[in-house]
Amino acid sequence: MQSERLIFRNFNLDDLEDVYEFGSDKEVSKYVTWETHKSLLESEKILKDIFIANKYIFAIVEKNSNKCIGAFEFMPEIKNNSLCFGYVLNRKYWNKGYMSETLNFMLDYAFNYLKVNRVYGMHRKENIASGRVMEKCGLKIEGEFEDAEFLKGKYITLVYRAILRKNYKRG
Ligand SMILES: CC(C)(COP(=O)(O)OP(=O)(O)OC[C@H]1O[C@@H](n2cnc3c(N)ncnc32)[C@H](O)[C@@H]1OP(=O)(O)O)[C@@H](O)C(=O)NCCC(=O)NCCS
Secondary structure, three states: OEOOOEEEEEOOHHHHHHHHHHHOOHHHHOOOOOOOOOOHHHHHHHHHHHHOOOOOEEEEEEOOOOEEEEEEEEEEEHHHOEEEEEEEEOHHHOOOOHHHHHHHHHHHHHHHHOOOOEEEEEEEOOOHHHHHHHHHOOOEEEEEEEEEEEEOOEEEEEEEEEEEHHHOOOO
16 A cells, blocks of 8 residues: 555555654653663564554555654454554654655545444544644544543543545545
8 A cells, every 4th residue: 555655555564664763762652651762672572462463553654765654553453343553653754744744645545445334543632743633634523521531640631533435435
């Protein structure tokens, strides 16, 4: 699967160094639920046990460099015909529109191929970039949940955003 500048594919063992590169960056893991990877071995376990094992986790590959620069995950909720998503990008590639390009592609895949009814994501309130990506792709704020979770030693406020099939115009 591909968009203008990116390829989306399943992960493989050759992605280890690229996964370690973004997984071990404290700035990258600052707002996410998972902990910063502390070693290549830890990244290898995550790559094998989670990334490769899950067919709805996609490697985001830059066409120009053929490098794996991030990951996008869909978490299916089969009973509700809906998908929750999460994403991460290597810091060197931020603010180039790559995650907006990814989410736009994945929305098309979700609504026009998987035929789901609802796609939603959540981000920490202070994670402006993540909220902006969702906003640019047409997701609307559904609610803000103050101190919703206790994560990495403090309470965090979560913003939920979603788009419904009936409001998805393209395709
Ligand atoms: C969130 C993340 C995926 C965004 O990826 P990206 O490819 O840089 O996103 P895009 O370039 O498509 O869009 C980012 C937007 O946020 C804006 N932005 C970024 N930082 C900002 C800030 N501090 N204040 C205001 N706007 C900001 C950018 O200007 C851009 O908006 P624009 O196109 O209107 O100018 C990336 O920052 C990341 O991997 N962060 C760490 C992991 C993470 O937070 N994952 C999400 C958890 S919910």
